[in-house]
Amino acid sequence: MELLLQQLFNGLTLGSVYILVAIGLTLVFGILHVPNFAHGALYLIGGYLTLMAMKGLGVHYFVAIIISMISVALIAILMERLVFNPLRNAPAIHDKIAAIGMVLFFDALVSLIWGNDYQRMITPYGDSVTIFGIATSYQRILVIVVAVVVVILLQLFLKKTMIGASIIAMAQNREGAFLVGINANAVAMMTFAISGALAAIAASISSPINLVFPAMGHIVILKAFVVVIIGGMGSVPGAIIGGLILGITESLGATYISNDYKDMIAFLLLIIIMTVRPKGLFAKGVY
Template structure:
């Protein structure tokens, strides 16, 4: 029972990381209609920027994550203006090719600036918390709490703020939103800013647990795409629920079977859900 509880918390923490990353990717897909194949590279960049904010600038851990999120939000706006805005009338295939170019560009910049080796980022939350006999890492508790707070804040932003409601309007009907005065270009910039900020927060949270490396975004990219397909393309509730389901399946299978089974469990869950509901948990036939 103690082992199960400990792995349950680990799964929830991993699910929090997956959710933050998947929600950012879902927002971009919902607004622009194409998957950002550079999402894993942006996640990796967020981790390195957080590291520099702590080590080079000397900021406290939490402040470093916040600053990294702001820096990545600005980078997201720049990428949207320079790369994707000029392609706004082009077929979505062109956008996907552009995201591959962005991915290689970001990886090259990171290797040039920080090198190709592994880096370790320390966290002040290095202790452990006792819960019903289980010893839980304080960093994982921080991840769960932060993920819940950020997701609640994002929900408020989308439902209550002007820019958030504009994002939802463009997701539902881009042409109709433009006809009532919503500027799709501004919405795209805000969407990229939010997406990049979310993935930077997730990378900053997980960096003290996993070593930083230029290849750290590759596996996340595949997992996050599996999550948004599982939840239903463009569905935020689907991305959140899918993130936790995938993470729990991965952790439990790795614990009770093997590490290889944990990796396979991700796609077993995906195939099982799609066999019952081909559009995903919250997807619809009309989903773009």
């Protein structure tokens, strides 16, 4: 029983990271109908910026996360303005090719600047703790707490602010949003900024557990796309439920089946859910 509870907690930790990354993807797709394959590059940059802010500037862990969030949000805005916006009327394949190009560019840039070695991000929350027989660390608890807080704040932002209402309006009816005077460019930039900030948070809280390295965004973004598809393209609740399902399934599968098949489990789960519900668990837009 203790082993089951331990793996459920580990799955909750893993799922929390998937949720943060997947929500960013979901928002961009819901508003712009663009599957941002370059989102993993934002996750990658977020992890390195947090690490370098701590090492180079000597700032506290949370200050480093804020620096990373702001920086990656600005990079995401530039990505939208310089790449995706000019391609909005181009054939659909063009933005996907451009996104893959950005992934290759940022991977090469990170390797050039920081090298290819694995690096450890040391935080004040690395100590171990036992809660109800579950052995964990304060960092893993922090991952779950941060994910919960961020999801709550994001929901409040989307439902209680004018900008949030504009994002939802764009997701529900793009043409109607234009007719009532919503600034599509401003909404697009804000959506990419939020997406980038979420990627930076996810990388910053998971890196002390998983290390920082140039390929860290690749597997995470693949899993995030699985989560988005399982939950329903453009659905934030779907991204949350899908992230939890995938995280817990992977954790249990690695323990009771084999850790060698952990990554395969994600795609097997995708096939099963797509067979039962081809449009995902939720398919009604952002909300």
